Every structure is written in C-alpha cells, then in structure tokens.
Amino acid sequence: xxxxxxxxxxxxxxxxxxxxxxxxxxxxxxxxxxxxxxxxxxxxxxxxxxxxxxxxxxxxxxxxx
Amino acid sequence: xxxxxxxxxxxxxxxxxxxxxxxxxxxxxxxxxxxxxxxxxxxxxxxxxxxxxxxxxxxxxxxxxxxxxxxxxxxxxxxxxxxxxxxxxxxxxxxxxxxxxxxxxxxxxxxxxxxxxxxxxxxxxxxxxxxxxxxxxxxxxxxxxxxxxxxxxxxxxxxxxxxxxxxxxxxxxxxxxxxxxxxxxxxxxxxxxxxxxxxxxxxxxxxxxxxxxxxxxxxxxxxxxxxxxxxxxxxxxxxxxxxxxxxxxxxxxxxxxxxxxxxxxxxxxxxxxxxxxxxxxxxxxxxxxxxxxxxxxxxxxxxxxxxxxxxxxxxxxxxxxxxxxxxxxxxxxxxxxxxxxxxxxxxxxxxxxxxxxxxxxxxxxxxxxxxxxxxxxxxxxxxxxxxxxxxxxxxxxxxxxxxxxxxxxxxxxxxxxxxxxxxxxxxxxxxxxxxxxxxxxxxxxxxx
Amino acid sequence: xxxxxxxxxxxxxxxxxxxxxxxxxxxxxxxxxxxxxxxxxxxxxxxxxxxxxxxxxxxxxxxxxxxxxxxxxxxxxxxxxxxxxxxxxxxxxxxxxxxxxxxxxxxxxxxxxxxxxxxxxxxxxxxxxxxxxxxxxxxxxxxxxxxxxxxxxxxxxxxxxxxxxxxxxxxxxxxxxxxxxxxxxxxxxxxxxxxxxxxxxxxxxxxxxxxxxxxxxxxxxxxxxxxxxxxxxxxxxxxxxx
Numbered sequence: 001x002x003x004x005x006x007x008x009x010x011x012x013x014x015x016x017x018x019x020x021x022x023x024x025x026x027x028x029x030x031x032x033x034x035x036x037x038x039x040x041x042x043x044x045x046x047x048x049x050x051x052x053x054x055x056x057x058x059x060x061x062x063x064x065x
Numbered sequence: 066x067x068x069x070x071x072x073x074x075x076x077x078x079x080x081x082x083x084x085x086x087x088x089x090x091x092x093x094x095x096x097x098x099x100x101x102x103x104x105x106x107x108x109x110x111x112x113x114x115x116x117x118x119x120x121x122x123x124x125x126x127x128x129x130x131x132x133x134x135x136x137x138x139x140x141x142x143x144x145x146x147x148x149x150x151x152x153x154x155x156x157x158x159x160x161x162x163x164x165x166x167x168x169x170x171x172x173x174x175x176x177x178x179x180x181x182x183x184x185x186x187x188x189x190x191x192x193x194x195x196x197x198x199x200x201x202x203x204x205x206x207x208x209x210x211x212x213x214x215x216x217x218x219x220x221x222x223x224x225x226x227x228x229x230x231x232x233x234x235x236x237x238x239x240x241x242x243x244x245x246x247x248x249x250x251x252x253x254x255x256x257x258x259x260x261x262x263x264x265x266x267x268x269x270x271x272x273x274x275x276x277x278x279x280x281x282x283x284x285x286x287x288x289x290x291x292x293x294x295x296x297x298x299x300x301x302x303x304x305x306x307x308x309x310x311x312x313x314x315x316x317x318x319x320x321x322x323x324x325x326x327x328x329x330x331x332x333x334x335x336x337x338x339x340x341x342x343x344x345x346x347x348x349x350x351x352x353x354x355x356x357x358x359x360x361x362x363x364x365x366x367x368x369x370x371x372x373x374x375x376x377x378x379x380x381x382x383x384x385x386x387x388x389x390x391x392x393x394x395x396x397x398x399x400x401x402x403x404x405x406x407x408x409x410x411x412x413x414x415x416x417x418x419x420x421x422x423x424x425x426x427x428x429x430x431x432x433x434x435x436x437x438x439x440x441x442x443x444x445x446x447x448x449x450x451x452x453x454x455x456x457x458x459x460x461x462x463x464x465x466x467x468x469x470x471x472x473x474x475x476x477x478x479x480x481x482x483x484x485x486x487x488x489x490x491x492x493x494x495x496x497x498x499x500x501x502x503x504x505x506x507x508x509x510x511x512x513x
Numbered sequence: 514x515x516x517x518x519x520x521x522x523x524x525x526x527x528x529x530x531x532x533x534x535x536x537x538x539x540x541x542x543x544x545x546x547x548x549x550x551x552x553x554x555x556x557x558x559x560x561x562x563x564x565x566x567x568x569x570x571x572x573x574x575x576x577x578x579x580x581x582x583x584x585x586x587x588x589x590x591x592x593x594x595x596x597x598x599x600x601x602x603x604x605x606x607x608x609x610x611x612x613x614x615x616x617x618x619x620x621x622x623x624x625x626x627x628x629x630x631x632x633x634x635x636x637x638x639x640x641x642x643x644x645x646x647x648x649x650x651x652x653x654x655x656x657x658x659x660x661x662x663x664x665x666x667x668x669x670x671x672x673x674x675x676x677x678x679x680x681x682x683x684x685x686x687x688x689x690x691x692x693x694x695x696x697x698x699x700x701x702x703x704x705x706x707x708x709x710x711x712x713x714x715x716x717x718x719x720x721x722x723x724x725x726x727x728x729x730x731x732x733x734x735x736x737x738x739x740x741x742x743x744x745x746x747x748x749x750x751x752x753x754x755x
Contacts, residue, residue, distance in 0.1 A: 018197025018204040018600070025208055026215065033219045036267050040223070041252055042260035114670040115621070116638030121553040123632060125623040185621015185636065185671025192620050196601040203624060236514075293628040294594055294743055406724035443630050443740055451553075 067256040072490035074335040075235075078482045083331040084234060085479050096472035101295060103465020106458040107110060115185055117458050123318035124439045124453040131431045132463055134307070135314070136176030136470075137210065137286055138427065141279055143169030144217065144373040145222070145290025146154040148275040151268070158344050159488045163248055164326060165319045166221045167483070175216045175466040182462060202292045213275075213282045220271050223264060229486035230254040243480065261487075283311045290434070297377035297438035306358045313351040314427035317401075317420035321345050322474070324417045326483055335484045341416050346411045348420070352402045359394075376441040388436045389429055396426030515699075516591070516610035517678055518709065518720035518748040520730040521584060524755070525714035528582035530561045532706035532715065536586075539679060539705035541651050543663045545643030556635040558676040559586045559706050581754070586706065587612065587633040587676035588739065588747030595625035595634065604673070610720075610748060611678055616668040617660050626673055630743055640670040653702050654681050678717075679704035699725060720748065 072078070110117050120127050150158040181187045197204050215273035233247035255261065287307035292296040320341065327336045363382075366374050381390040404419035440451040477483075536542070536559040545555050564583040589612045596606050602620035606612050626634040643651065656663040664681040668674060683702045690697035698721045709717040718725035727750070730736065735752040 018199035018201070019194040020197075021199050022194055022197060022204065022208045022211065025212055029212055029215055033215075035221075037223070037252075040260060040263045040267055041254065043257055043263050114639040116549065116554070116670075119552075120638075122554070122555075122635065125626045125636060180622075183622070185673075186619065186622070186669070187621075188621045189618070191620060192601040192603075196603075197616060198600060198602050201598050201600040201624070203598070203622065207600075289624070292598065294630055294745075296629070439627060442632050443743070444632060485577070 068258040068261050069486060069493040070256075071493060072486045074223060074332075074484070074489065075231075075486055076333050077332060078231070078434035078484045079235060079331075081479060082232065082482060083239065087256050089475070089479060090477060093472060096468045096475070099468035100465045103462045103468070106461035106465070110182075110458055110462075111187075115183075117456060119453055119455045121450065121453065123442055124436055125436055126183070126439065127453055128432075128455045128459040128463060129179050130435055131428065132188040132466055133176050133179035133183070134286055134431045134435075135428050136172045136179060136466065138283065138311035138314050139172040139318050139424075140169040140176065140213070140217070140305070140315065141283060141308075141311040142319045143167070143221075144213075144275050144279045145312050145315060146319060147220065148272040148279070151272045152276060155343075156339060159339060160484050161319060161323060161344075161489065163221075163224060163485045164322050166217065166224065167314075167474055167477055168315065168318055168322055169217050170214075170221050171470050171477070173210070173217065175470050176212060177214065179272045179466065201283060202288045206289060208403050209278070209282045209285045213278045214273060215312070216271065216278060220268070220275060223268060223271070224485065224488070225481060226250075226252065226254050226264070227256060227261070228482050228485060230256060231486055232481070242283055246480075247408065279312075279496075280308060283308045290438075293436050296373040296441070296443070297372070297434070300362060302358065302362050306362065309351065309354050309358055310427060313348070313355055316344060316347055316351060317423040317427075320348070320416050320420040321424070324413050326478065330478070330483070332484060335489070338411050338413065341413050342410060345405055348423075349402070349405045349411075350422075352398055352405065356398055359398075372382060373441075376445065377438050380441050381433060384437075385440065386433055390433050393429040393433055396422045397430060398426075401426075439462065462490050514608070514610075514721050516720040516748065517589065517683075517702075518610070518718065518727045518731070518750065519586065519589075519678070519704070520716040520727045520750045520752065522712075522714045522716075522730075522752040523581070523583070524735075524752065525712040526582065526584055526710075527712050527714075528561060528584075529711050530584075531709050531711050532584055532586075533559045535705040535709035536676070539652055539665065540677070541641075541643075541655075541667060542674075543637065544643060544647060545638075549638070554636075556637075556674070558633075558635070558674070559584060559740050560633075561585075577608050582707075583620065583751075585631070585633065585739075586704075586749060587678070588631055588745065588755050589676075589678060591742060591746035591748060594628045594738045596631065598624045598628045611680055611683075612675075613663060613677065613680065614673065614675055615660075616662040616666060616672045616674065620670040621671040621673065622734070623673060630740055630745065631747070634673050635675060636673050637668060637670045641668060643662060654685065656681050656684065679706075717732075 118129075143162075146158050146165035147162045151162075170455050181190060184190065193204065193207055197207070199205075229247055230251040233244070233251045236244070236247070284304040284307070287303040291303040292298065293299060323336055323340065323344075326332060329372065363378065366378050380386050401419040401423050405421075408415040409419060436453055440453070537544075537557070540558060542556050542558060549555070558623060561582055561584045591606075591610065593604075593612050593698070594712055596604055596612060599605070600622065603615045604612060605615075607730055610666060617669045623636055642648075651667070652665045654664075655666040657666045662668060664677045682704060686701040687697050690701065694711055699722060702717070704717055706748070707717045708735050716726045716730060718727040720727055720731065722728060730752065731750050733752055735755060736750050737753055738747045738750055740747070
C-alpha cells in the first residue's frame with residue numbers, strides 16, 4: 001500500500017514529464033479508438049452509403065415536411 | 066439492409082476453421098514445450114541475475130537487445146502491406162493483409178518482452194511511467210512501441226470484424242464456445258452498406274496514421290543507439306537504415322508465412338502465384354536499398370578514417386566479427402538478390418528460400434550493429450576481454466520467443482480466416498432501388 | 514556555484530592501486546569470483562590500468578619495459594551522456610556537479626552504461642556478496658532511505674553503480690559542520706581515494722572556487738582531460754607526465 005502511495009506521489013512530484021506523456025498518448029488513443037469503433041458499429045442500416053451533402057439534405061428535409 | 070458480397074474462395078478460406086487436426090495439436094504442444102523451456106531459462110535468470118548470460122563489461126547489450134530490434138522490425142511487415150500499400154492503391158495486396166498484420170501483432174509482444182527480459186530489475190518496469198524522463202530515447206521507444214502495438218491491434222481487429230461476423234453466420238458446426246467467441250467478438254456487426262463504408266473510411270485514416278507510426282517506431286528504436294556518442298552507433302543514417310531493414314525483413318517474413326499457409330491450408334486459389342511475384346519485385350528493391358545503405362555508411366566511415374570509427378569498422382570487416390559480417394552480407398544481399406532476380410519468378414519455393422536467408426541474415430545484422438561497437442570503446446586500453454559468448458539461457462529464451470510467435474500465429478489461423486473474405490469479395494450492388502435520383506434538387510415521386 | 518572536481522598528477526602516481534582498494538572498501542563494492550573477473554565483470558569504481566605510451570609501438574622487453582598507468586574514477590562530466598539517456602532519472606547530475614546514482618530507482622536497462630564513453634559504470638550481474646571477513650567489515654556509512662539508495666548502500670542485483678566522489682562523505686562533512694554550528698569548508702570533503710593516495714597524486718576541491726587547489730592545478734600547462742573532443746566536459750583533470 002505504501003509503495004503504491006509513494007509511487008503515485010513520486011509520479012506527481014518528480015521532474016521529467018515522461019510518464020505523463022506516455023499515459024496521455026495511450027489514453028487519447030484509447031478514447032479515439034473507442035469512439036471510432038462505436039461510430040462504425042452504430043451505422044444505421046437504412047441510411048445511404050454516401051452521406052448526403054448538407055445542402056441537399058436540408059432541401060430534402062424541407063420537402064418531406 | 067446488409068450489403069451483399071460474394072467471394073468465390075470463401076469455402077476454401079473458411080475450410081481450415083472447421084476443424085483442428087492432430088497435426089495441429091502436436092505442433093502446438095511442441096511449441097508450448099519450447100516456450101516452457103525458455104520460461105525455465107528465464108526463471109534461472111530471474112533468480113540468479115543477468116550474470117547467467119554471456120554479457121559482460123563492455124558488452125552490456127547482446128542477444129536480448131538484438132531480439133528486441135529484430136521482432137519490432139518483423140512487425141513492420143504487416144503495417145507496410147496493410148497501410149502503406151493500401152495508401153498506394155495496390156489492390157493486389159488484399160489477400161495478404163491479414164496474414165501480414167498477424168505477423169505484426171504476434172511479433173510485437175515478443176519484441177517488448179525482450180526488453181523486459183534484458184532489464185536488471187524488470188519488476189521496476191513501471192518506473193518508466195512513474196519517473197519517466199522524456200529526454201531519454203527509451204521513453205520515445207516506450208511511447209512509440211506501445212502506441213504502435215495498440216493501434217495495430219485495433220487496425221487488425223477492425224479489418225477482421227466483418228469476417229468474424231461471417232464466421233458467426235457460416236460456421237455452424239464448430240464447438241459452442243467457438244460460436245460464442247464469434248458472436249462476442251463480432252460486436253453485432255450487420256454488414257450494412259453504411260457500416261462497410263464507415264469501416265473503409267476508418268481504415269483509410271488509420272492507414273495514414275499507421276504509416277507515420279511505422280516510420281517513427283523503428284527510427285526511435287534505432288535512436289537508442291544513434292543518440293549515444295559511440296563509434297559505429299552515432300550516425301545519422303541509423304534511422305533510415307533500421308527502417309529499411311525492418312520493412313525488408315518483414316516483407317520477407319510475409320513471403321514465408323504466405324507460402325506455409327498456402328501449402329498447409331490449400332489456399333492456392335486465394336493466394337495465387339502472382340502475389341508472390343508482386344512481393345518479389347518489392348524484395349528486389351529492398352535488397353538493393355539495403356546495399357545502398359551499407360555502402361553509404363561504410364564508405365563514408367572508411368573514407369573519413371576517424372580512428373575511433375575505424376576500430377569498430379575493422380572489427381566488422383576483418384576482426385572478431387568478420388565471419389558474422391560477411392555471412393550476413395551473403396545471406397541478406399548476395400544470395401537473395403541472385404535468387405529473387407533469376408530464380409524467384411513464379412517459383413514459390415525459391416522465394417521462401419531467399420526470404421528465410423534474408424531473415425537469418427537480418428538477425429545477424431542487428432547483432433553486428435550492436436555488439437562490435439561495444440567491443441571497441443574509445444578508451445581501448447580499458448578493455449578486459451572485448452568478446453561476447455551468449456549462453457544457453459539466451460539461446461533458449463530466443464528460441465522460446467520465436468516459438469511463441471509461431472504458436473500464436475498457428476492457433477490464430479485455426480480460428481479466424483487468414484485471408485480476408487470481405488476484402489477480396491465482390492460487392493453485389495443492391496442499392497439502386499433505394500437511391501433517389503435527384504435533378505435540380507427536386508425529388509422523384511415515389512422514392513424516399 | 515560549486516563544482517566538485519578532481520586533479521590527478523600522473524607524474525606522482527606510482528600505480529600502487531591504493532586508490533582502487535580504498536574505494537572498494539569505502540563503498541562496499543561487491544567482490545566477484547575469479548571466473549567472473551575473467552569474463553570482465555569485476556567492479557572497480559576507480560580502475561587502474563596500463564596505458565600504452567604509443568598504441569602502435571611495443572612496450573619493450575623485460576627488463577626494459579615502458580608502461581604507464583592510468584587511474585580512472587568517474588569523470589562526473591558537466592555534460593554527461595549517461596544522464597541524458599537514463600529513462601527513470603536513476604542517474605542525474607546534482608547542482609554541485611556530482612553525477613549521482615540511485616540504486617533504488619535503477620531498472621537495470623544499462624543504457625547509461627553503454628552510453629558512457631569512459632566505461633566508468635559497472636553492473637551487478639549477481640546479488641552482491643562479500644566473503645568471510647569482508648562481510649564483517651562493510652562500511653556502515655551509507656545513503657539509504659525508502660526510495661534512495663546511493664554510494665556504499667547495499668545494493669540489489671541488476672542495478673548499475675559507479676564512483677560517486679564519495680558523496681556520503683560530503684553529506685557527513687556537511688552534517689558535522691551543521692551540528693557544530695559553523696560553515697562547511699570545501700576542504701573538509703575528501704573522497705577515500707584522494708585521502709589514501711600514497712604518492713599524494715590526487716587533489717579534490719571546488720573548481721568554481723578560484724583559490725582552490727584544483728582550480729590552480731587546472732591551469733597547469735600539463736593539464737589535460739580524457740576524450741576532450743567528445744564534448745562531455747569531464748571534471749577529472751590529469752596532469753601529464755613530464
């Protein structure tokens with residue numbers, strides 16, 4: 001327990017931001033990959049393959065109303 | 066609506082997954098045994114200390130660090146084929162991508178393990194995170210390799226996902242646990258057009274990122290040596306040299322893997338000879354590229370004749386390491402070039418032979434970069450022995466690393482299709498009826 | 514600022530190796546077995562070795578042999594290549610110019626060891642051992658705390674060690690001055706090798722103090738440093754024979 005506490009306090013008090021960089025990179029990558037995988041899987045089956053351009057979409061919606 | 070894709074080779078690609086033979090079990094048992102033996106060797110080292118190796122003063126880095134560089138180098142095969150060739154639009158690469166990426170994800174852990182095995186206090190590995198100094202090349206290594214390993218797994222998994230769903234749907238006679246595994250890992254993939262579209266876009270994006278990572282990873286690995294001031298290591302060329310060497314040995318490893326898979330799993334239709342011919346052209350370029358790097362490095366050293374550099378130079382060319390250096394030149398350059406150019410076309414057997422020689426030679430090459438420099442420090446008269454004889458422990462551990470990689474690969478090929486079914490399939494276009502035709506912004510009546 | 518430095522007069526050095534012996538007893542340097550020593554694994558923080566006069570010439574035939582000896586501690590460079598590469602700050606330069614080594618944090622990667630162009634670093638290949646009476650007479654002075662083990666502290670296997678310019682003696686001298694409520698003087702701090710030297714060839718002091726012996730000797734026309742062109746700025750200054 002003390003080892004964990006001293007290790008954590010050492011992490012925050014020591015010179016050298018190296019550990020922070022490594023963790024930040026991995027955490028950022030994890031977040032990006034999680035979001036990306038979710039995005040892929042949540043694709044709506046009925047939607048078209050090419051996302052319609054914003055202009056057309058707007059027009060399409062206004063027609064449908 | 067699920068996108069319709071058909072693959073004429075689907076049956077032969079999925080065939081290996083439908084049973085595990087006794088031959089497999091024997092192979093796996095042998096490999097597990099070799100890994101276990103390596104584990105025993107490591108246990109000796111763990112309890113006694115690194116003294117059980119042949120390392121000494123001044124050769125503080127030897128076989129383990131060679132393994133580290135070699136396995137990380139092998140990993141570049143997958144990324145080269147999947148990511149770089151994808152960006153280049155080389156469609157012929159498609160049947161190879163998974164087999165190549167599997168080499169990546171199954172060699173990286175052994176590269177990383179090699180570092181842990183080499184450490185004097187491996188239980189303190191996390192000190193690198195808690196007290197890490199980003200000024201040290203080892204931290205660049207840690208970051209780059211971790212990110213590369215993580216990204217490769219994600220890239221691999223995403224490329225595999227539609228095929229896991231295929232297994233889920235097609236392989237109904239496999240054991241229940243295996244079906245459960247497919248269902249779990251498929252993450253509910255439906256194969257809709259939109260999903261495929263998004264997947265392709267993500268893979269395109271990741272291909273760019275992975276290409277940048279590949280360049281970064283092996284360059285920072287080389288900088289562990291390049292950033293010291295030691296003769297033979299401290300050269301600006303070391304980054305590109307290692308990078309080319311990695312892609313070279315990795316591509317040769319892909320040839321070996323493909324040839325074995327083709328033979329053992331009867332994938333002649335899915336992996337035609339033309340693939341090997343395409344790889345052959347790349348390997349010829351890499352062989353010549355390697356020669357270029359060697360000439361650039363050693364001619365420059367020789368011409369400059371700095372005495373510290375020349376001490377290491379002569380160690381390699383005529384000294385204690387001459388036999389290894391010239392053997393490496395023969396195995397990496399002379400024989401492979403002759404074989405690739407004159408004998409390799411349409412002949413898979415010769416391609417494999419040359420590729421095996423390349424990989425043996427590249428392992429020697431890493432050794433020849435690392436050890437001779439250590440045996441000729443600037444203050445030569447400090448030297449006590451200046452030689453290095455690896456012990457059985459280092460040999461057993463090295464053998465275990467290779468066995469482990471082959472084991473993971475072999476097991477993988479029995480549970481997942483090694484040729485991507487979805488990527489090599491043809492898309493049957495069903496979408497016509499759901500696409501509203503638009504002219505001048507006005508919708509056709511009757512469409513959604 | 515303070516910059517601790519050592520001057521070694523090679524004219525006075527007789528190659529007796531008293532410095533090496535004093536160092537190993539002061540710092541509890543582990544002893545290795547003969548078969549390990551043959552493999553080049555002996556640990557000598559201060560090493561004495563023969564130095565060829567001209568590497569291309571013979572050293573002569575007995576009894577007309579010409580040999581010189583060099584005694585070499587850690588250079589405690591001002592631009593240390595070892596400190597640059599340590600991934601965990603187990604080795605670092607303090608603000609008095611001493612390159613320290615913390616056994617408690619070292620992960621045993623040996624990057625510092627291969628980076629040092631002088632070969633002053635040594636690795637514990639096995640658990641340190643002292644046989645017989647050696648084990649009884651370990652130096653009790655040591656730098657030892659939960660996360661900091663330096664100098665003569667008993668170290669585990671798998672860590673790197675090197676000459677510290679007897680930093681524990683510096684701490685002791687400072688503590689003594691504090692307890693006696695007076696200022697610490699630079700000449701109270703003497704590493705073991707300097708104290709022992711039979712030929713009175715070694716000098717130690719603050720290079721930033723213009724009056725110190727080392728500062729004055731550093732200006733000698735005989736003064737040189739090892740591998741000056743590598744850019745490490747070593748703080749061990751030799752006075753060449755002549």
